[in-house]
Amino acid sequence: xxxxxxFPAMALVxxxxxxxxxxxxxxISLGPVDAYRIFxxxxxxAWVAALSFVVxxxxxxxxxxxxxxxxxxxxLAANRxxxxxxxxxxxxxxxEFWNWSEIREVSLFILLLIYGGYFALRSALNDDxxxxxFSAVMTIIFTVSAxxxxxxxxRIYPAFSQHPSDTIVDNQGKMSLSPMVAIVFGLxxxxxxxxxxxxxxxxxxxxxxxxxxxxxx
Amino acid sequence: xxxxxxxxxxxxxxxxxxxxxVWSVDRKLKTLEKRDEG
Numbered sequence: 026x027x028x029x030x031x032f033p034a035m036a037l038v039x040x041x042x043x044x045x046x047x048x049x050x051x052x053i054s055l056g057p058v059d060a061y062r063i064f065x066x067x068x069x070x071a072w073v074a075a076l077s078f079v080v081x082x083x084x085x086x087x088x089x090x091x092x093x094x095x096x097x098x099x100x101l102a103a104n105r106x107x108x109x110x111x112x113x114x115x116x117x118x119x120x121e122f123w124n125w126s127e128i129r130e131v132s133l134f135i136l137l138l139i140y141g142g143y144f145a146l147r148s149a150l151n152d153d154x155x156x157x158x159f160s161a162v163m164t165i166i167f168t169v170s171a172x173x174x175x176x177x178x179x180r181i182y183p184a185f186s187q188h189p190s191d192t193i194v195d196n197q198g199k200m201s202l203s204p205m206v207a208i209v210f211g212l213x214x215x216x217x218x219x220x221x222x223x224x225x226x227x228x229x230x231x232x233x234x235x236x237x238x239x240x241x242x
Numbered sequence: 243x244x245x246x247x248x249x250x251x252x253x254x255x256x257x258x259x260x261x262x263x264v265w266s267v268d269r270k271l272k273t274l275e276k277r278d279e280g
Contacts, residue, residue: 043250
């Protein structure tokens with residue numbers, strides 16, 4: 026029944042995201058302040074993508090330790106969802122469809138190529154055990170790369186990012202969100218995380234069901 | 243009407259559709275799993 030709460034929680038986030046004043050200060054905004062309302066959805070989507078890659082890494086470690094194929098299916102489901110959430114981003118945040126000097130966009134592009142390689146390798150290997158072992162090792166290496174590309178690289182080269190750097194925490198390390206914005210943002214983070222785990226559960230169950238059908242043939 | 247509110251209504255409709263779709267997939271999966279157990 027907890028799944029049912031995801032619907033009103035997300036609906037509330039959507040309504041509040043449009044009813045509240047924009048989270049961006051109009052005096053320092055680079056573009057239309059209303060475009061920054063994407064903050065309520067874009068940041069939680071990025072958080073869930075990173076979470077998904079980490080979940081995939083732990084499932085891969087479990088596979089290498091136990092050789093239980095169910096962990097391989099769980100890692101695959103996590104990596105799939107990680108890519109889905111990682112690609113939810115919008116033109117309006119920075120005003121251009123693509124910008125090679127935007128370090129976060131380029132990092133995400135590299136990330137998509139890396140995980141494209143993961144899915145290509147999976148489809149190229151026919152032996153279940155070999156595929157699972159290779160995939161597990163790749164997931165562990167790729168997750169470290171993903172975390173570096175998402176969290177570290179954009180902070181090493183902040184000048185190459187058009188993303189506002191002081192949206193959540195300012196230069197003095199203090200919370201820069203107003204209390205109401207912080208509550209809606211927090212609710213959005215929790216709702217996105219719950220939605221992620223629900224989708225993760227469905228994806229694993231579908232994969233298990235397909236595997237069962239195939240093994241019964 | 244403010245354009246923001248039109249976008250809000252569209253987003254709410256899209257979210258309702260997405261939720262109902264995921265919910266229906268979950269229900270169908272449960273039915274299949276129960277059928278296989280029985």
